[in-house]
Amino acid sequence: GAGVSQSPSNKVTEKGKDVELRCDPISGHTALYWYRQSLGQGLEFLIYFQGNSAPDKSGLPSDRFSAERTGGSVSTLTIQRTQQEDSAVYLCASRRTGGSQPQHFGDGTRLSIL
Amino acid sequence: QQQVKQSPQSLIVQKGGISIINCAYENTAFDYFPWYQQFPGKGPALLIAIRPDVSEKKEGRFTISFNKSAKQFSLHIMDSQPGDSATYFCAASISGTYKYIFGTGTRLKVLA
Numbered sequence: 001g002a003g004v005s006q007s008p009s010n011k012v013t014e015k016g017k018d019v020e021l022r023c024d025p026i027s028g029h030t031a032l033y034w035y036r037q038s039l040g041q042g043l044e045f046l047i048y049f050q051g052n053s054a055p056d057k058s059g060l061p062s063d064r065f066s067a068e069r070t071g072g073s074v075s076t077l078t079i080q081r082t083q084q085e086d087s088a089v090y091l092c093a094s095r096r097t098g099g100s101q102p103q104h105f106g107d108g109t110r111l112s113i114l
Numbered sequence: 115q116q117q118v119k120q121s122p123q124s125l126i127v128q129k130g131g132i133s134i135i136n137c138a139y140e141n142t143a144f145d146y147f148p149w150y151q152q153f154p155g156k157g158p159a160l161l162i163a164i165r166p167d168v169s170e171k172k173e174g175r176f177t178i179s180f181n182k183s184a185k186q187f188s189l190h191i192m193d194s195q196p197g198d199s200a201t202y203f204c205a206a207s208i209s210g211t212y213k214y215i216f217g218t219g220t221r222l223k224v225l226a
Binding site: 004031033040041042043045048050055056091093097098099100102103104105106107108 | 145146148150155156157158159160163165203207209210212213214216217218219221
């Protein structure tokens with residue numbers, strides 16, 4: 001079946017611009033996560049959605065970062081007034097809830113801020 | 115308490131050798147331990163997972179060994195191949211909760 005889909009795969013933008021990153025989770029997966037991965041580094045948790053609500057936003061680095069999820073499906077991560085330190089790969093993952101369910105990751109959006 | 119410590123940070127192994135990556139945790143409530151494999155330009159992909167009611171799980175050349183008393187688990191890659199060169203992440207979670215704690219990753223290079 002289809003996996004987690006993220007778009008765009010690459011995004012280059014100028015400092016100060018706003019960017020919007022999209023995640024299409026696996027159908028039926030109610031849990032959705034965003035992570036940030038800097039070059040050669042680990043996975044930095046950003047935000048968790050259960051359905052359309054986000055009970056854990058603790059990883060968002062600043063108020064320039066926001067995310068929403070609509071219809072319990074597609075999610076968008078928005079970064080306003082981008083800074084060079086925002087350059088990273090942004091990964092989305094989804095999973096079924098209940099029991100021991102693995103996260104399934106998309107291939108990420110590689111964001112470069114000039 | 116919520117950390118998962120992964121070692122080594124990087125590993126170089128000859129083709130045909132055994133690659134071993136270790137993870138340690140503190141929170142005894144963790145009861146699900148997956149390993150992920152990540153190739154450059156791709157997202158992490160689930161490789162193999164274990165629950166603490168078993169001490170070992172094997173899938174092909176990949177084996178997880180679990181030591182509940184020591185609060186450690188490890189990934190063994192037998193007969194390592196150049197195609198296994200990737201970054202490996204261990205993780206821990208508590209069933210029924212949403213939180214995953216990831217290790218910091220191990221960059222494996224298998225020499226041909």
